[in-house]
Amino acid sequence: MNSPVRPDRPWQRSTSTDDSDFIDLKKIWHAVWSRKWGIVLLVAVVAVLMAVLLSRMTPIYKAVTSVIIEVKGTPVVSFQPANAPTEVSEYLQTQLSLIQSRGVAEKVVRDLELTEHPEFDLRQQPGPLIDIGGMLDAIMGEEPEPLTEAQIMDHATQVFMDRTTVWVEGKSQLVYLSVAMADKLMAAQAANHLATSYIEAQLEAKVEMSMTAASWMNTRLVDLRQNLKDSEDRLQAYLDAEGLVDMDGVGTISANELSLTGDRMIDARRQRAEAESQFRQVESMRDQGWERLASVPAVLGHPLIQQFKADRAHARSRVEDLSRRYGDRHPAMQSAxxxxxxxxxxxxxxxxxxxxxxxxSYQLAVANENSLRASFNDNKEQIQDISRKEFKVRDLQREVEANRALYDTFMTRLQETTATSDLSSTNARIVDEAIPPAQASEPNTRLFMVVALFLALVVGIAQAIIREILDNTFKSSDEVETKLNLPVMGIVPQVPRNLRKQVSHLFQRNEEKRFCEAIRTIRTNITLTEGNQPRQVLVVTSTAPGEGKSSVSANLAFAMGQLNRVLLIDADLRRATLDQTFEFAPGTPGLANLIGGNAKLDDCIRSVGNVDMISAGTVPSNPLELLSSPRFAKLLEAVKGRYDRIIIDSPPSQAVSDAAVLSILADAVIYVIKSESTLIPHAQKGVAQLLQSNAPVAGVVLNHVDVEKAKRNGQFRGYYDHYGYSEQTV
Structure with missing residues (x-):
């Protein structure tokens, strides 16, 4: 939201209040650009320091050997059983750990005699800068214990392990082994020896495993041989005890006999059933007479019975025939x-x-059946007994066969292991041997330099931004009007360095057009704000020394001298500058002499161009008392009748109280602020003190403004609005 321009303040610019959440990137860029040379210097210093540091660092060379490690190596002679499959990733991780194991590292250190190498020898290592332990031993008069071979070997091994790196190339089975050393020839030799030592360790481990397995199998074979002999002895002892020769033949004969006996028993049972049936028929009719028995089918079917029946029937038929012819006593009848x-x-x-x-027949059939049944039962018991013995024999035979098979298997494996113990192959082989590297891997000079310069640049930019954020000074007229609630009566540009010693003479000599125009703008603004009542006495003050109030006072006096009669008074009795700036003769009386009554007014006035000046004079011990005395007020009243404008160069408001005393006698107070130097809280405090003393503070002059920087910050137009001319007129 823009604030309205007050009609009674034509010099006031419309200001805007920025959103606190808005990040002004342009402002950040200008803050960085304004401090570019400091950032460049920081980057240059860091570059030099990094170059010196890198030049003092010992280059480290990294030699790399590539080894392929197959999950399952190709055996020289293949025997069963085969090993179970293993996950590739787990297997390779195991092999990487084996390559970096302490045993392999110790073998390399021992074979290459690295304990004598300067990079690994503990005795040749530089000690600490401050050896507290050695100092205590020296104080106590104790001799340090000599290093043992074990300590030297342990240190060399640990250093070698720390300098060894192993990694896998992607998802392949290609493994890289690197050794980093300052000695590039030894680094290549160590890398190759590390790969060779790993492969040899694998072979030695396999041979050792084969020998251990053979030794174990020999021991086990003795036990198996004894177990086989014991089982064979138990089988033979059982056969001898039971009188068994051929279990298969005995079992077959007994089975055949049992089968025949069974068949005969079936026939006997059938015969016994038939005989029993006939016997039951006869037995049931025994009491009915023999003739009834003769009608039984079993009896009737007998051939003799049928023949005798036929003979009887024939005899009966003859008797009947003869009875019809003869009598009972007839010899033929009696014969018939x-x-x-x-x-x-x-x-x-x-x-x-x-x-x-x-x-x-029935009794014989029963007896025969009983006899055959008894024989069948005997044969069955005999077969069962034979079966039980056969089971026992088969069990003993299986034990013998199992022990013999196990013994034969161990014997075969022992012979294979013994025969192939020197044919073991490893599943690792060297693909590319390491060669001495041409370039050092550490330090990475380019990377370190780029990182250092980048960090220096970042730190420099951050420092510039932080300084900009923490810079609590006035940098624009908007900040002055916002923070102090006072109008900006003029903006004085920064003059070149070669003119700064003569800055108080610039308007008088009409040098530096831009500066002179800024002074005219201040003069114009003062005139415009007077209205119908001119401001005769002007007090120029600032917050602290060095903000340019004296140069502003002098140039403003020369500017007003073009229109009016002007008197410039140097009231800064503690730090007088007027006599030195305009080269007054030493001992020239001034304001202190006038107030003290030691000189006359005309003796103290010195004319420079169209301006009369009164210097500070002899520096008194009590300047505040002099300025507060009635004599100073009378002096002002006296000179008011002679001059149209009286400009008083006052001491800074924050340094002493002289400014507050002088402001009471003034018609207007001009407050000078040095751009990008005066702290805002200090200026606010100084203005507040003047306002509490009812000082007529007319406005602020922003001094020492870097116009080019203001132009880059987007404030160029505002400044030249105050100057009233364009850049081309300069």
């Missing part, structure tokens, strides 16, 4: 009856014999 009785008796006898034969 005698034949019938004989045939009946023979039939009865034969039936009884057949019945008895059926009973005997």
């Amino acid at each position: 009856r005698s034949d019938l009785n004989a045939a009946t008796a023979s039939l009865r006898q034969q039936v009884e014999q057949v019945v008895a034969s059926i009973e005997r």
Whole structure:
């Protein structure tokens, strides 16, 4: 939001309030650019120091050997069993650890005699700058203990391990081994020897494993041989105890006998069943007479029974035939009856014999069945016993066969291990041997220099930005009007260095057009703000010494002298400059002499061009009392009648209280601020003290402004608005 321009202050510019969250990159760039030479100097100093440091550093050369490590090496002679597969990444990590192991490092140190090399020998290493332990031993009169071989070897090994680096190339099986040393020839030799020592260690480990395995198998083979002999002895002892020769033959015979006995027992059972059936038929009809028995199918079917029955029937048929012709006592009849009785008796006898034969057959069938059953049971028990013995024999035989197979396997593996122990191959081989490097790997001069210069540049830029942030001084008219709430009556540009000693004479001599125009602008602004009541007495003061109030007072006096009668009074009795600037004669009376009554006014006035001047005179011991005395007020009243403008060069407001005393007698106070030098809090305090004394502070003059820098910061137009001319008119 822009603040309005006050109509009674034509010199005031419209100001704007910036957003506190807005980062002004242009302002940052100008802050850096304004301090560019300091940044360049810092970068140059850092570059020189880094160059000196790098030149004093010992170059380190890194020799690299490449080795391929296959997950499963190609064996010279392949035997079973095969090893289980291993993850490639885990295997390579294990091999990397083995390469960097202490055992391999010690072998390299021992073989190359690195304990005698200056980079590894503990006895040749520089000691600490302040050896407290050695100093204590010297004070106590104790001799330091000599280094042992173990300590020297341990130190050399540790240093070699620290200088060894191993890494894998991507996802391949190619491994790189590097050794960093100041001696590039020894670095290459050490890298190659490290790879060779690793491969030899792998071979030695495999040979040692083979020998250990052979020794273990020899010991185990003795136990297996004894186990085989014991199992064979147990089998033979059992065979001898049981009287067994051929278990297969005995078992076969017993099985055949059991099968035949079973078949015969089946037949006997069938025969016994048939005999029992006939016996049951006969037994059930025994009480019904022999004739009833003769009708039984088992009896009736007998051939003799049928024949005797036929004979009986024939005899009966003859009797019946004869009975129809003869009587009972007829000899033929009696002979026929005698034949019938004989045939009946023979039939009865034969039936009884057949019945008895059926009973005997049944008894024999039962006896035969029982005998065969007993024989079958005996054969079955015998076979079961043989089976049990066979199982025992088979168990003993399996034990013998298992022990013999294990013994044969161990014997074969032992022979293979013994025969191939010197044929072991490693799965690692050197691809490229290390050669002495042509360039040092450390220090990386280019990288270190670039990083150092970059950091120096960053630090320089950061320092410039921080200084800009912490710079609590006035750099523009906007800051003056905002911080002090006073109008800027003029902006005085910075003059070239060759003119700074004569800065108080610039307007008088009309040198440095830009400076002279700035003084005219101040004169114009003072005139415009007077209105109908001119400001006759002007007091020019500042916050602290060195801000240019005296040069502003002198040049403003010459500027106003072109229009009015002007008197310039040097009231800075403690640090007078007027007499030295304008080369007054030594001992020239001045203001201190007038107030003290030691000189007259006309004797103290010196004319320089169109301006009359009163110097400070003899420096008194009590300047504040002199300026506060009524004599000084009377002096001002006296000179007011003679001059249109009285300009008083006052002491700084923050240094002493003289400015506050002088401001009471003034019609206007001009406050001079040195650009980029006067601290804002100090200026605020100085202005506040003057306002508390009711001093008529008319405005501020911003002195010693770097116009070119202001132009780069975007403030050029504002400054030249005050000057009233363009750059081409300069």
